[in-house]
Amino acid sequence: VEETVEILSTPIPRKGDPGARPAHLGPNTGPPRHITEQGEAKAASYAAWSQKKGPFVGLAGADALKQVMLTAIKSYILLWDLIHDAPPRLLEAIISQFEPRYLLPNETVIVDEEPDADFLFIVIHGEFVVTLEGAEIDHIGQGDIQGAAQLLTLNDWTRTVRVSATNRGE
Secondary structure (H helix, E strand, C coil): CHHHHHHHHCCCCCCCCCCCCCHHHCCCCCCCCCHHHHCCCCCCCHHHHHCCCCCCCCCCHHHHHHHHHHHHHHHCHHHHHHHCCCCHHHHHHHHHCCCCCCCCCCCEEECCCCCCCCCCEECCCCCEEEEECCEEEEEECCCCEECHHHHCCCCCCCCEEEECCCCCCC
């Protein structure tokens, strides 16, 4: 628990970083990175565990997946701005609210314009397809967050998210 609080309590670098954006402009958006640009092995894989350097070197699978969740929260500006100066007790309470959900290929996570969508989710493992009015608009994967703006009632859900048909495993 102390490690979790320590990870979330460490501020993320902002100003002066190459490619950094001012916080008031919101997150840097754009086309998804190419698979060849992503470079690092997926958490909880042997490749990630056995690398010479990287965020998951030597971490057990469960610890690596938890690290994915913490890193995703920390790098998502909308969430980070809300919790960056929270007391350790509150950080522990926030993390304890996350529940794992195991999904099968083609299973739907959220449907367009869902009225009771009062949650956010972090993709810890797997690949998901995002569609808008039946058209595929994005693919999301490990470390991506969806639903924070909807949870804060900034806007409604306007897309459907489902597990990719080619996803292997749960």
